[in-house]
Amino acid sequence: MNAEIIAVGSELLTPYRIDTNSLYLTAELNRLGVRVMRKTVVGDNREELREALEHALSYADIVVCSGGLGPTVDDLTRETVAGLLGRKLVRNEEILRSIQERFRKFGRAMPETNVRQAMVPEGAEPLDNPRGTAPGLWMETNGHYIVLLPGPPNELKAMFENEVRSRLSRIAPKRRLYTRDLRVAGMSESDADNRVAEIYKKYSQAEHTILAAPGAIQIHPRVWSEDREEANRILDDLVKSFGLALGENLYSTTGQSMEEVVAHELREHRATIATAESCTGGLIAARLTNIAGSSTYFLGGVVCYSNDLKTAWTRVPAEIIESKGAVSPEVALALADGIRKSTGAALGLSVTGIAGPGGGTPEKPVGLVHIGLADEKGPKEHAFRFPGDRERIRTQATNAALDMVRRYFLYAARPKA
Amino acid sequence: MNAEIIAVGSELLTPYRIDTNSLYLTAELNRLGVRVMRKTVVGDNREELREALEHALSYADIVVCSGGLGPTVDDLTRETVAGLLGRKLVRNEEILRSIQERFRKFGRAMPETNVRQAMVPEGAEPLDNPRGTAPGLWMETNGHYIVLLPGPPNELKAMFENEVRSRLSRIAPKRRLYTRDLRVAGMSESDADNRVAEIYKKYSQAEHTILAAPGAIQIHPRVWSEDREEANRILDDLVKSFGLALGENLYSTTGQSMEEVVAHELREHRATIATAESCTGGLIAARLTNIAGSSTYFLGGVVCYSNDLKTAWTRVPAEIIESKGAVSPEVALALADGIRKSTGAALGLSVTGIAGPGGGTPEKPVGLVHIGLADEKGPKEHAFRFPGDRERIRTQATNAALDMVRRYFLYAARPKA
Structure with a gap:
């Protein structure tokens, strides 16, 4: 029809x-x-x-x-x-x-x-x-x-x-459309495409749309069928194959947003979080608080644009900022640890980077972003180099920071409750 | 053509x-x-x-x-x-x-x-x-x-x-399209429409599109003409009429975003700003830092979801939160004043409200938002009641808060520079 x-x-x-x-x-x-x-x-x-x-x-x-x-x-x-x-x-x-x-x-x-x-x-x-x-x-x-x-x-x-x-x-006809909504983080569209190309070929009865936004990819497999069970069986198989091909980059098979997945993990582990943002300017806090009831796990966050406020709000030693620069692994680590301690949250998440268009140098180019995550054992840090303009860099940094929290829980102990 | x-x-x-x-x-x-x-x-x-x-x-x-x-x-x-x-x-x-x-x-x-x-x-x-x-x-x-x-x-x-x-x-033909991009805040689409209906009638040679997003309206008058000067004369006249009809609700005649207008005012007045957000969860800081070079006027902000952090970061007395509630004019005033003092910014901007879907009461329903703005003379506060879901309420609160800063400068002294 x-x-x-x-x-x-x-x-x-x-x-x-x-x-x-x-x-x-x-x-x-x-x-x-x-x-x-x-x-x-x-x-x-x-x-x-x-x-x-x-x-x-x-x-x-x-x-x-x-x-x-x-x-x-x-x-x-x-x-x-x-x-x-x-x-x-x-x-x-x-x-x-x-x-x-x-x-x-x-x-x-x-x-x-x-x-x-x-x-x-x-x-x-x-x-x-x-x-x-x-x-x-x-x-x-x-x-x-x-x-x-x-x-x-x-x-x-x-x-x-x-x-x-x-x-x-x-x-309406008996032949209906059945779909899944897969979400992928931490890889480019062409990387994702390469990894799943064989699956597309194998499941020729399914159609696929791949939709790429900065730092987030959606894959929508679709099957037309008169038989609901048959369609769902094919799609479940397909999703399993996608899971094997994409590994932990696949963060949802039901169309959840990254903040929904992170919220679920925080609730599941009865963990709280606080944020210290520089170049993302509040976007991470905004995404986390997008979810109704986020006050159960989100305690608060700071957007410390000035170096003084980095020191005042998260006790980053001024010497570190001076010697290493505000955009550095050391400051990301200190921000994450500092916000965790000053708020009493289980996790401290930090971002410092250069969103551009100005402020880049050969050593620290526009798009360089350090993300830190601290728990009671101390902080860890990852460096990224994002392409695109100011808006794209900020969006990708926000997605990568939330994704780091999600991946943390993949390896964290399950709750003892 | x-x-x-x-x-x-x-x-x-x-x-x-x-x-x-x-x-x-x-x-x-x-x-x-x-x-x-x-x-x-x-x-x-x-x-x-x-x-x-x-x-x-x-x-x-x-x-x-x-x-x-x-x-x-x-x-x-x-x-x-x-x-x-x-x-x-x-x-x-x-x-x-x-x-x-x-x-x-x-x-x-x-x-x-x-x-x-x-x-x-x-x-x-x-x-x-x-x-x-x-x-x-x-x-x-x-x-x-x-x-x-x-x-x-x-x-x-x-x-x-x-x-x-x-x-x-x-x-291409000689007859071209000439346009303006007007931005309006602080009124509903139908209010704006009523105020400008007579202008539409008077300038029948112009077409109009009105585009309403939560808390922000765009009006696009368009004139087709072979004569560039004639078209611009009509559009300039038209914009003047819109200005009279819409008053200070008209915040841009050149398609600037609210954060661009606010950034311009802050730079023009050599003023700095800091934010203390509750229900907007970082959206105001994110909008302010959307602009390249925002570090010249934006010092930083806090997202104090928990009451403890409201007190810790902006020195809101715990007694006020307890007696008046976190969503109250008093807390909005204290947040604005507190963030201004603790950061040393010229202006402190605060938001506290109920974004829903839960948390509303008959006295303090979902959509109730208090916005505070402090300068060296002290803080002022406005209460709003926004319709819609969580996302719409947060967006409208963000727009209203930025608009309050814009309106502040309409009455502030021009810079002495």
């Missing part, structure tokens, strides 16, 4: 906005066994939209449209679909009442223009919008299905979940 | 990847007076690509394709375009040599498959790729132009800058 996704809105043809709804819609459609063949973005223009709809209906079983359901004259999706299918627009009194009701709730009178939103092509089923005034529409025509959804992502998602998913699953 | 942008690649039809090249391409095309009428994403499929190209060539003056120029059998753009236009593919020896050279530089032999990348449709101009092996192509057919670019964004951008921009500007 095939689908096309059409996003409607002139703002999506400017340099400032991108259609992200299609990612959500694709995931949902795939899960129901529907393959997305094509995505189109058109402006608020009757002819362009009509042409796009016509083409999509010429081959796709399902056409999902987002946007253009608002109350203004720019919102043309309803009229255009009705015109294309030769159906009349009829005012739906129930929808009108619910729009009026919504305005009343917010203490406002409904503007006359909103009557447009109550117009429904003959034979279409309205889809309730709990988060806005624009109702969606579900239509069938010659064995093809048309789904019209509002553009705002929160409205679109709520409507899909409440109204569309169940309708689609009634018509 | 009209264009269509076609992105080619099956990975762009999965839930994991989105075509972002089209934002860059749209900005560049608009600047040359070319309007983007439609964007299409197709998979690595000959028929789909052929159909998309055919439709685009039926109306668009310029068709820009990204992706599908790699060396594998999946990369079909060259062959499909040649087939559609009825042109032979000819091996270009110069391109072949340069691909071989590139492999030699990295100490590897060129795989046989890469010969494909040296195949050029008759009459096409190859576009040099300084960052990869895939050359681009520039073709003319019946008064339409086809531009084939590689998919990786860094290769696409370099090729556009070096090879495409100059070719396009030779054929």
Whole structure:
């Protein structure tokens, strides 16, 4: 079963906005066994939209449209679909009442223009919008299905979940898409690709997407199958092979983020952590505290940009900074040990480096980063040399620091609890 | 002059990847007076690509394709375009040599498959790729132009800058697009919209896009004109009207980020700053240190999640935390004042709040955030109630805190330097 996704809105043809709804819609459609063949973005223009709809209906079983359901004259999706299918627009009194009701709730009178939103092509089923005034529409025509959804992502998602998913699953094929979400750290995309190339060949029934961000790689194997158990067996096998090929670089097989994995390990070991950051400027603390309930393991952190504060907050001896430089293995070690001791955390994590663009020297170039990790036995340190601009270097340093904590627990004793 | 942008690649039809090249391409095309009428994403499929190209060539003056120029059998753009236009593919020896050279530089032999990348449709101009092996192509057919670019964004951008921009500007119309990039803080999208609605009406020759992110709004007025001076006059007038309507909520008319504006003010006033964060967990420090050279004004910051560390690092009296609670105006004031004094910074900025999802009470609900700012005269505090989930609350709190620093300088004395 095939689908096309059409996003409607002139703002999506400017340099400032991108259609992200299609990612959500694709995931949902795939899960129901529907393959997305094509995505189109058109402006608020009757002819362009009509042409796009016509083409999509010429081959796709399902056409999902987002946007253009608002109350203004720019919102043309309803009229255009009705015109294309030769159906009349009829005012739906129930929808009108619910729009009026919504305005009343917010203490406002409904503007006359909103009557447009109550117009429904003959034979279409309205889809309730709990988060806005624009109702969606579900239509069938010659064995093809048309789904019209509002553009705002929160409205679109709520409507899909409440109204569309169940309708689609009634018509969806038995052949569904099954996926895994693997996360890899500590290696480049081409290194990862080389290590798993043989697996791709062996499991030719699976499709793969590899997605590389600075310091983090995602691999998504996908299997289309009518047999859920068969698909999951193949994927489980595949994941096992990936595990052997990638070793401890594979940090999640369920799409967890690095901070989620680290949070899990800290909780599991009843350990606490504190951070002392220089070039990452708070990004590590921000990632660790991204997780709800992080106060159980994250005590706090310092961002010590100035050398004085490195000494004041983590007791790094000023002599070390002076003799070795702020960006040095010695300072990374002292920062990690110092923050651990001054906060009483089980682990102290530190980063010092040169994020650039200025400040590099031949001996200490831009991208050089030292990461330290201390436990009760003392601190250890690793040096990295990251490529890219300031933002990429900071992101890679943050990922590498969190990954160092994750790897620490791979070798740490299991909790005695 | 009209264009269509076609992105080619099956990975762009999965839930994991989105075509972002089209934002860059749209900005560049608009600047040359070319309007983007439609964007299409197709998979690595000959028929789909052929159909998309055919439709685009039926109306668009310029068709820009990204992706599908790699060396594998999946990369079909060259062959499909040649087939559609009825042109032979000819091996270009110069391109072949340069691909071989590139492999030699990295100490590897060129795989046989890469010969494909040296195949050029008759009459096409190859576009040099300084960052990869895939050359681009520039073709003319019946008064339409086809531009084939590689998919990786860094290769696409370099090729556009070096090879495409100059070719396009030779054929581009006199009528160009002129824009401004306005940034607004401290109000909701609908508030901003209401305040500027009259301006939209008055300047009907301008188009507007409004883009809302948590705690930050962008407004992009755009004017198409043959007359550069005329367009800039209209836009300058428009920006002045926006300034009157939005007041001090308008923080940039040149697309600067909030941290850039704050950095500018701090430098201008030769002021330094230090931060004490609780619920924002380091995000404010991370934003401030996002800017190259931030060490001149940012001394450091603490993320004091535990109450003990609030007292240890910023000398917030434990009695205040106990009697008023960690999330209270009093603690925000004490944190701001404490971090200022303990670091010797000119300004101390603090945040304490409840980011959720847990931890809320009827008196102190999720989303309640107190922000404190201290100078030598003492600390001040503002309370906010932000909607949304943990991530949105943290982002809005970060923006509001940076905005408080910006507003402080609106009323501060100009530097005496």
